[in-house]
Amino acid sequence: MGYAFEETYQSKERKGLFKIMNIAVKKSFLKGTINVPGDKSISHRAVMLGAIAKGITRVKNFLNSEDTRRTIKAFRQMGVKISVIESECSGRVDSACSDREIIIEGKGPYLKKPKGKIDAGNSGTTIRLLAGILAGQPWTSCITGDKSLCFRPMRRIILPLRKMGARIKARQDNYAPIYVRGGNLKPLSSPHKLEIASAQLKSCVLLAHLYTGKKIELIEPEKSRDHTERMLKYFGANIKVKGRHIILNPDSSLSGRVISIPGDISSAAFFIIGAIITKNSEVFIKKVGINPTRMEILSVLQKMGANVQLDNKSMEGGEPVADISIISSGLKGISIRGKSIPLIIDEIPILTVAATQARGKTVIRDAIELRIKETDRIKSMVTELKKMGADIRELRDGMVINGPTQLKGADLNSYADHRTAMALVIAGLIAESRHSAKSRPSGRGSANGKTTIHDVECINTSSPEFAKILKKLGADISIAKDDPPTLKLRRAGERRLIIAIDGPAGSGKSTVAKEIAKKSGYVYLDTGAMYRALTLKAMRKKVNLRSPKALVNLAEKTKISFKGEKVFLDNRDVSAEIRAPSVSNNTHFIATVPGVRERMKILQRKMGDRGGIVAEGRDMGTIIFPNAHRKFYLDAKIMVRAKRRYKELKEKEYSATFKKVLQDTIRRDKRDSERDIAPLRKAKDAVLIDTTNMTIKEVVQRCQVLTNDKYQD
Template sequence: MTRVEPAAALVGDIAVPAVKGICQRGALLAAIGDEESELRNFGHAADTDAALAAVRALGAEVSELESGTVRIAGRGLRGLAPPADPIDCGNAGTVLRLLSGILAGQDGRFELVGDESLSSRPVRVDEPLRQMGARVETTEGRPPVTIEGARLQPIRYELPVASAQLKSAVLLAGLLAEDGPTTVIERVPSRDHTERLLRSLGLRLTRAGAEIRVWPAERIPPLSLDIPGDFSSAAPFIVAATLLSGSNLRIHDVDVNPTRTGLLDVLGRMGARIAVFNRHSANGEPVADLEVRSAPLLATSIEAEEVPRLVDELPLFALLASHARGESVVKGAQELRVKETDRIETVTNSLRALGIRITADDDGFRIRGVPARPRGGAMASSGDHRVAMLGAVAGAVSKEGVEIEDAEAVAVSFPGFFELLESVTQR
């Protein structure tokens, strides 16, 4: 059990780990590049290290420098070699799904496995990859996944759910297709790190309305990436600073890709005081510094079309809403039920145990806010890194503190989270 005591305020200047999804995408694309790629400010965590382990297993050479730079010597567009053992993706759904798209166009037979949590989640990429010509086997739609690569054909595929991972798997497979563009139809926009990265490499990708098209690649150029801070890692600090009176916190070099920053829009509606400044660009990604000051909040509702832009921040939104005046409602978030845990149930049970008035719906939850600190107590993360960080923020803004079971789950995305939180906490 890890205990987080009540805080008076968050004050200081911090930087958070690099965007997990860009680290993973960069590593996977570098592996099929034909020269050495350089990924600067690579953020090491269980999920990103799973990407490095996977490309090593497939024959790419990976070297890590003390500066935080990772260099990867690629194997070429279709040069990945089947390893003797299954490729262990750990808890990283992004690695498993995106790598499936790449392996569908390689020569050989590959097996992808994951930990208990990943093995309980739907794969979803198997159907479109079969349509493209690959042989894909799953365990009732879940990992392990076995892929026998093929010469892929382009398809026109409409996403059944808003999923950046599913979209990206099809787009990456489209790079390896043979005749014409692959089209993905995305009715509700999801995070677009893959599209931005492919464009930054000079690869042909277009978007017109809901249709995204990618053309086959002759080669993958070497990557030279400066990876900014992950908004999802900044979010716990944004929430804590907003709720703790007297806070003044600056977070530097954060990726503010609009497909990821729905929480900023929601906080704006609620009355938060957040300044976005020093805007610039890194490899096609918008980057900025954030300054957060405490503010009283009003309740708001989140509808289905907004969910993809803050799906990872919805647990934190529940805590925000518990401090806002009025009732807040989240709808259309059934995707939370197939994350690392059933996050609707996990978040509801965890916050209720701390004295917060929250009820679960099939596709979200309802929170009755009280502009005061919750009691505190004990909660279980159930091994979910987002819930563990939620518990830490809840402890900081509570009356009595919070004990978190399985708090070490934060290592999935943010190994130094508790130390960084303590460094800016005033009591």
């Protein structure tokens, strides 16, 4: 549908340092002394344990990022007072600066029931660890997240929590939103073997066991990050760790503490590798956390030949810290797999960049977990580094990289993933002009060696100071609004593409599809309008909407065509009539009939035979055009989508209340996603775009960048 977007859609900017921005970087070397932001994993846990401890917890060097702000907001919803006592940002926790101090007034283990859902945003740590605490609360709660998080698997935490007695419901029993009815938990049988080596799974189970009053012994298949165990002990829990065995005893009451959070080694890894692979670089990073379960990144780099040294070791808040000095180094390829992978899972994107500069072959295996992060990080890194000329190929569970390769400047896509974005920025530090090397990169190259990474506001998820720190080290880097070129998809001799756009009602897909079609000179294919047109005809002819045979027979005798944005039913313009609420509310009867869908599929594919179309609907990328050249999945929060629909109906003078429109939208979402025939779902290779706080222009521009990025001269 063509929506007139309300103020929320037009004018509100997303929070954070970057707002639809790109980073442009040129070949540089790095020199200087820096501090990196506080460790994200420890920042999350400090808030959680401080909230359920008794007394005051003071957290120094707290990382103020989008993810950690979600954790703060969640506990504020549950009655925990959390305040800033020292900040450059006037005491506002929701502002984007990093180095700060917070005070948490602990409530003890039992919290206040929140009003409404808890939104974890894009934070897997928030949703998975918090689920363990919610399982111990004597009330029902719901925790959800953004679209990306809602496609990440949660069964790994759901199953053990159910065994402990929590009543849990989740979408497809595996995805958020997750509804938790807690209280009266019983311990798991001890010893309990965890299915996978996951710090988040382990932490969820440990936090839930605090509410059983019983002893538990957990056994990990491989050692994973142990921040939760260390912090539980620091807060007073009776916990013992020996190798892969963790024993939590019943007398584990928690008391408030003062915590100084060390620098995040995962954030430091970008600057460490940046210094290693750029010539004549020398960087000194102060007070970085060197937890043994996080040190694997340094071990791997040292095996590759990197010159990395640790100095001034000490302990802070139960965590070891040290200063790290790095000097430019030659690297050699190695094999990275097995027990190393869980310990470096977040650093693999930047390690991939390092591997392009290593002599020989680097093989990364057993990293299938990367495919279910914020994006498929295996595919994203392989795709983007190939554009820069890297000799890299994708494996089911990892990558093979041959080096060293001289990378070339290119236009790159972040896939809205913070670690992918930062890794590509570091790759840009060693990129040369495409004319300075004998070979040219596949994809679009940069004549002056500049590398541009689009859509980098995602960096605010974990490292809002990233660009500022790089500049301090001397990197030739600039941040600008993403102002992509107009789509150029109809040049002489160039293939005519099929662009598929899917999404639920009110996500903006129709308006965006029309704009893209207009800018590119393509045909706009509104597949939803085809089902609406047939619904309108069935209602006019009083065909039984519950008779599949009658509907299939009607479809075979119906002609539907498009001229521009107009829809013609049996050669009659019905563009306005098919938007009536009565038609909208009955279209699902038509859309779920297999024979009708098969007829429509034939018509739609015939329209797409020549290419040069922008098709929007609910199964364009999954069923109708599975081989579309570019796929997008648009979504937005339910309240925003309902407001858009309500405003459109009011402007067209249809009688409607917002409550009724919201109920209809919820029902429609449920029908579309749960129907047996062609359910609404995101294609695996579709790019997810959350339009909640974006303008039409911003969404169209992002689609332009990603399409141009994939198909260049």
